[in-house]
Amino acid sequence: MNIDAIPIISVSYNSAELIEDLLSSLRTFYQNPVTIIDGSGEEHYRAVESVCARYPGVRFIHFDYNIHHGPGMAWAFQNLDLSGPVLVLDSDIFVLKAGFLEAMADQLQPGMYGVGYVNHINEGGFDVNYEAGAIRYLHPACMLVNIEVLRAWPMPTKHGAPMTEPMLALHRAGLDLVRGLDWLKEDFLNTKPGERHFLRHDWQGTVKLSGGYNLDEWSRLAKEASELRLVVQSLLPTGIPALLEIGDNDALLARACMEATPAGTYTAVGSHPDKSSMNDSTCHRLIGRDIDTLDDTFFQDHAGTDCWILDQALERCTDPEQLLARLRKNIGADASVIAVIPNAQHWSLQLRLLVGDLEYADAGLLSPCQRRWFSRATIFALFQRTGFQIVQGTPVIRHRLHNASLEAALRHMASSVGADADLAFDDAQVDVYVVKAVPV
Numbered sequence: 001m002n003i004d005a006i007p008i009i010s011v012s013y014n015s016a017e018l019i020e021d022l023l024s025s026l027r028t029f030y031q032n033p034v035t036i037i038d039g040s041g042e043e044h045y046r047a048v049e050s051v052c053a054r055y056p057g058v059r060f061i062h063f064d065y066n067i068h069h070g071p072g073m074a075w076a077f078q079n080l081d082l083s084g085p086v087l088v089l090d091s092d093i094f095v096l097k098a099g100f101l102e103a104m105a106d107q108l109q110p111g112m113y114g115v116g117y118v119n120h121i122n123e124g125g126f127d128v129n130y131e132a133g134a135i136r137y138l139h140p141a142c143m144l145v146n147i148e149v150l151r152a153w154p155m156p157t158k159h160g161a162p163m164t165e166p167m168l169a170l171h172r173a174g175l176d177l178v179r180g181l182d183w184l185k186e187d188f189l190n191t192k193p194g195e196r197h198f199l200r201h202d203w204q205g206t207v208k209l210s211g212g213y214n215l216d217e218w219s220r221l222a223k224e225a226s227e228l229r230l231v232v233q234s235l236l237p238t239g240i241p242a243l244l245e246i247g248d249n250d251a252l253l254a255r256a257c258m259e260a261t262p263a264g265t266y267t268a269v270g271s272h273p274d275k276s277s278m279n280d281s282t283c284h285r286l287i288g289r290d291i292d293t294l295d296d297t298f299f300q301d302h303a304g305t306d307c308w309i310l311d312q313a314l315e316r317c318t319d320p321e322q323l324l325a326r327l328r329k330n331i332g333a334d335a336s337v338i339a340v341i342p343n344a345q346h347w348s349l350q351l352r353l354l355v356g357d358l359e360y361a362d363a364g365l366l367s368p369c370q371r372r373w374f375s376r377a378t379i380f381a382l383f384q385r386t387g388f389q390i391v392q393g394t395p396v397i398r399h400r401l402h403n404a405s406l407e408a409a410l411r412h413m414a415s416s417v418g419a420d421a422d423l424a425f426d427d428a429q430v431d432v433y434v435v436k437a438v439p440v
Contacts, residue, residue, distance in 0.1 A: 001085065001105050004032055006144075008087045009080075011072035012038040016047035018091040023055045029098035032087070035059045037076050039067035065362070070162025073140060074155035078251060082147045090141040092202045100184075100198035104144040107179055113150060113170065116143035117188050118180030123168060125161035135171040138163055138178040141188065141201055149177065155251065224398050228340065228432065229256040231394045232309065235338050235436045236260050241306035245269065245283075246291060247313035247340075254283045257309070267302070269294070291317040299330040306332070310339040314382070315372045324386035328439055337388065337437045344373030347401045347410060347428040376427050379435060388437040395430040 008026070012019050019036060026034070034057060038048050045062050052060040067075065073088060085108055087101065107115045120134035121127055128134050138145075140156065140163050154169050156162040170177055183197040190196065233256055236243070240263040245254065249270035258266050267285040289298070291313055308327060314320040327337065342365055349365050352358060360366050365373065374382070376395075383390050401407055407425065414424035 001108075003101055003105055004030070006032055006085050006087050006101065006105070007080075007082055008032050008034045008089060009073065009076045010034065010036055010089045010091050010093075011067070011069050011076075012036050012040060012048050012091050013066055013068075014040045014044040015091055016044065016051050019048055020051045021094050022089065022091055023051065023058060025093075025095040026089075027055055029095055030101060031057060032101075033057050033059070035061060035076060035080060037067065037072040038062045039065060039072060041066070068158040068162075069140070070156035070158045073162065074157070074251075077147065077150060077155060084147065086145050086147045086150075088140050088143050088145065090201065093142060094200040094202075095198065096196055096200055097198055100142075101144075103183065103198070104142075104181065107181060108144050108146065110146070111149065111177070112146055112179065113153070113166075113177035114138050114143045114145035115179045115181055117141065117184045118178055121161060121164065121167070123164075125159055125164035135164075135167050136176070136178055136180075137161065137167045139188075142184060142199060154255070225250075225252065228396055228434070229253050231396060231434045232311075232338055232340065233257065233260040234394075235336075235392060235434065237307050237336060240264050242304055243267070243307050243309060244302055244305040245309040245311055246294070247309070247311035247316070249286075250311065251283075253309075253311060258283070264306075267305075291323070292319075294323065294326070296326055296329070299326050303330045303332065306335050308335070308337045310337060310341075312340055312342070314339060314341055315374060316369050318371065320372055321382060321386055324382065324388065328387040331439050333439065335439070336391075337383075339379075339433075339435050339437070341374050341379055341433050341435070342370075343375060343395075343427070343430045343433055345375040345424075345427050346399075346431060347406070348399065350410065350428060351406070374433075376430070376433060379433055383435070383437045387439060389440045390435045390437045392436040394434045396432040396434060397429050398431040400429050 010019075010022060023034065034055075036048065036052050036058065038045055038060060040048050040062070049060050049062065052058045076082075077086075085105060087104070104115055115138075117139040118136050119127060119139065120131050121137045122134065150166070154165040157165050167178075184199070187196045187199045188201050229252060232253065236257060238261075241261050242265050243257055243261065244267045245257075246269045249268050254266050254268060258264070265285075266283045267287065268283045269287045269289050270291075308331070314323065317323050331337070344365055346365070352366075358366065360368055364370075380390055401410075410428060411421040411425055415421040
């Protein structure tokens with residue numbers, strides 16, 4: 001194993017001082033290529049970038065939002081050109097002397113997930129002081145992994161213990177693919193003050209600088225995304241289907257669909273797969289194409305697809321009717337379409353229109369990528385016009401209106417134009433529609 005060629009990954013957030021300490025101490029002993037995945041705010045990221053620029057062989061990749069530790073690692077694992085052993089270091093690691101990377105590489109055997117500091121957690125990701133029945137947790141503060149093995153398991157997530165999902169999957173599979181290193185445990189726990197072997201690690205250094213993990217919003221969004229993926233899973237065909245997704249290119253949706261149909265194949269098509277969470281390790285095939293360039297030839301080439309998954313595709317393309325019409329000309333008689341479509345009739349957008357609050361946002365109905373708006377009625381009309389029949393549908397409700405005065409106003413407005421007030425109000429509660437359609 002060529003120690004000097006092992007790539008190093010670290011995730012940064014508002015912590016130029018920590019990155020300075022990490023890189024300065026690391027470069028004293030090692031010249032390995034380093035990639036810093038940064039999610040710092042506007043007032044901090046230039047400082048982190050400046051630190052990285054002072055050290056040779058350091059690549060700085062910035063996201064204009066707090067990507068968080070788990071998703072930051074996952075993005076690197078899925079999008080960087082990595083092979084063989086990969087070292088992950090916390091931004092608050094300080095290298096005291098040479099030899100730690102050699103000691104880790106000596107213990108990493110082919111087929112292993114990784115080596116590092118291993119402790120025990122429960123299924124919620126919280127540390128426990130027992131081992132029987134507990135989950136062995138490879139801590140990402142300093143871990144050397146075989147990237148090909150790692151990519152075969154769930155990715156890290158946004159969590160106080162971001163490696164919980166892959167470690168839980170290994171535990172449930174009954175596989176022991178991680179190895180704990182006693183010297184690293186001693187360094188991390190500092191059981192012998194002043195006698196560290198190789199590393200100093202100030203636990204939660206980034207949290208102390210930035211003020212917290214900021215996980216509440218993520219927890220809500222992650223739960224909502226997970227629920228949506230379960231709805232899509234429930235509509236998938238059985239057997240050995242060929243699935244083709246056009247749209248958002250969410251690696252977790254791809255994984256969920258492949259888990260639901262393990263014998264099938266999954267192809268993902270999107271405008272910017274290099275900027276999404278998808279890559280060739282998360283699906284069987286990845287095609288980088290803008291939705292608006294998908295012509296008749298494309299659909300003819302994929303006429304054998306059993307299920308077309310349009311994940312936020314119809315509202316993002318220039319001509320959704322043309323997209324569906326081209327698909328209809330080439331879809332198999334027994335094939336189906338599953339579409340995930342935000343609901344423009346949602347009460348929150350109605351209220352924003354009422355007061356003129358139409359500021360664009362990074363996500364949602366007012367995101368810049370949103371070109372078309374659909375309601376339940378226009379979704380049905382669109383599929384009917386293009387030769388499809390919706391046979392199943394699930395309204396996904398995330399944010400109900402709990403205001404009696406606003407509810408009364410919405411009902412009154414609907415009834416005043418001759419609409420069914422109850423139906424209009426019910427439609428206004430839906431955030432996203434997931435529909436399954438078949439050719440007629």
